Amino acid sequence: MTKAREVLVIGGNRYVGKRVIDRLLAAGDRVTVLNRGSSPPPPGAVHAIGDRNDGTALAEAIGTRAFDVVLDQVCYTPRQAALARRVFAGRTGRYVMTSTVEVYEREHSAALVTESAVEPGAVAVDLELPWHDAEFLEEHYGEGKRQAEAVFSAGGPELPFASVRVAHVLGGEDDFTGRLGHYADRIRTGSPIAVPPSVHPATYIHVEEIADLLCWAAGEDFTGPVNAASHGLLTLDELCAAVAAHFPGGKAVFEVTESDEVSPFAFRRRYPMDNSRAARLGFSFGEVGQWLPTAVAETLGKDV
Template identity: 65%
Template sequence: MREVLVIGGNRYFGKRLTAMLRAAGDRVTVLNRGSTPPPPGVDHLVADRDDEASLTAALGTRTFDVVVDQVCYTPHQAAVARRVFTGRTARYVMTSTVEVYEYEDSPEPVSEAVLDPRTVVVTPQLPWHEPEFVAEYYGEGKRQAEAVFAADPAFPYVSVRVAHVLGGADDFTGRLAHYADRVRTGAPIAVAVPNHSATYIHVDEIAEFLFWVTRQEFTGPVNAASHGPLSTEDIVAAVTAALGDDHRPVRYQPVEVGEVSPFSFARSYAMDTSRAASLGFTFSHTDDWLTRAVTETMGVN
């Protein structure tokens, strides 16, 4: 029986991962601040992962075969985890994001080699303790968190660069609801100029991939995305089809400067998943699940 710690992981693909680990016979422990209890059969540790003393005290003498860190957003959090888990885990899996490629703009899908975290400059003096700052610089926070783990690694680690996630009745983001509301009412959908396609993955598939990663031995960054980038128009078309007759004509509003709708991007946003394929994992195609993702999120039968 493996000992697996999941930091965060009480909602969305984290809870799916926890269920998969348990079904495989792993002893799973969830660590969070205590606001949400874990599912039955899962050990629970309560700590503020930003507070090194709190995290150390909560862990006690526990050690783990694998740690899956679902909520590492800043270099400070990574540095704390690096110190606390040295000598406590044989493998560390950090869920990162496609947003680490925010400074890239390539017509072709980007591979992991485009961004070597060992070359990223870490700036701990920035206000990473402020939630508004972390939200605004989400991609940079993840880039720097990866850099902390990559610099003189204290344990074998993987950073899973996750595409935009769709699907599930428990999607809490409200992004598809944004489109459904506008399609129903005929309100304009603001899109970037130019408006590029992006890389996506279904909520179940990213949970499956993370589960698979916990059972592998490779290290370093790995991209996680379904094949077949989607445009804003692709997503809107799926939403419109799900609504049936309950919609008005779709109207797009080009925006050169200013806020645009979710899933509208002024630059290329696709990831190459050749590394995952070479390691033995085959991702699905967005055609396989887009309709299902939209209908389950919108509660349409």
């Protein structure tokens, strides 16, 4: 009989995170969920309460426990990474951080972007930036993730580290982002959809698929970053067409603007992710075109 793993999930008790926790519990893992007490974990998981932004509180919440795997769903800054690295180094078999496609936001590539475009070891870290400021953090989301990866990757053998760079996530009736709702409202009412002069396609992943991939990554032994994106690119036209299919006679009306305020997924730069590393390591991706209609229907509460 395979020994149950001790798994710690930091944050992420909704949307993707709750799916990951459910999968881990179903697999027989002993799961502890760490958050600030805002929401209890699902039945079967242990609840650890602590502030991951406070090194002392984080250490007290964990106590003397050791973990086979830590899945960090909510690391956004190098400061958070530095605190976690200090607490978990030497007593964690594997540390997996949920990262983002936005680490590539400086890229503009005609080809699919591989993990080597952003090497964590080459990223400069600045712990003195105002990472505590919510507005600064929102404006520097990709940079915060880049630097967090860099901090963890410098941990060496005392903290085996992998990052999962997640494409734009779609699907689920519990999608709280409102991004597909933005398009549904405008298509239903005929209101304009603000886009930049040039809009580029992007890579996406279904919410169930990324939950599968994170659980898969927890059980592997690779280190470094992996891109997580379904096969195929999706244009904004295709996304809007999938939404419009639920509103007879509705269509997307685009309004070009030079303003920074544009609609979700209206990307000025082209940095679609190459998923071949994860595929070579053994994960099987779906095709974005196959799951898109279901994803839109789930979120909008419509029939496929």
